[in-house]
Amino acid sequence: DIQMTQSPSSLSASVGDRVTITCRASQGINNYIAWYQQKPGKGPKLLIYAASTLQLGVPSRFSGSGSGTDFTLAISSLQPEDVAVYYCQKYYGAPPTFGQGTKVEIK
């Protein structure tokens, strides 16, 4: 199975900072990656699919990039409501697999 390695596992940043989270696939997955945001006690919310396509309704401060094995989720200006755990997920081949998650906090 293709493994997804996400980093960092946690980060703390100030409101307004640019934040980046990376996800590396153990083999090439083209651009078949999605990113989710999960707030405490809730189901995850789709942010980005196909590596860089923003899901409808998601604020434009979120962006995704990458292809092949290395991918990035960026938040251009961190807001208090962005406190959450973020997961990447590959959907190239079976089974779909998730990264370990990145917990984002406000400094």
Place this chain on the structure above:
Amino acid sequence: EVQLVESGGGLVQPGGSLRLSCAASGFSFSSYSMHWVRQAPGKGLEYVSAIGHTGDRTYYADSVKGRFTISRDNSKNTLYLQMGSLRAEDMAVYYCTREMGNWQYYDFWGQGTLVTVSS
């Protein structure tokens, strides 16, 4: 508005069985493949099982193959997960998810239902 509402979770002894349900509304349920994804307490997300929109194709993670059965009733807009031979490592919140665009990622998730496996 798309809604996915899971139910059926609870406390079960090791080796026991449980059936989860997911009531779907706000979209054409019979047009979408559906999945179950779980999350152990304090842990990450894990794919469990998937079913095609007509119910004719089913898929399972190796960790649950032979113990869990996914099914759906399109007349009732409901997804099911029959879980058997439950183990401590099956303890998790189970989410019902809608597959987006025939790709195995998820544009809608339910709120989850907790399955606790303990004696």
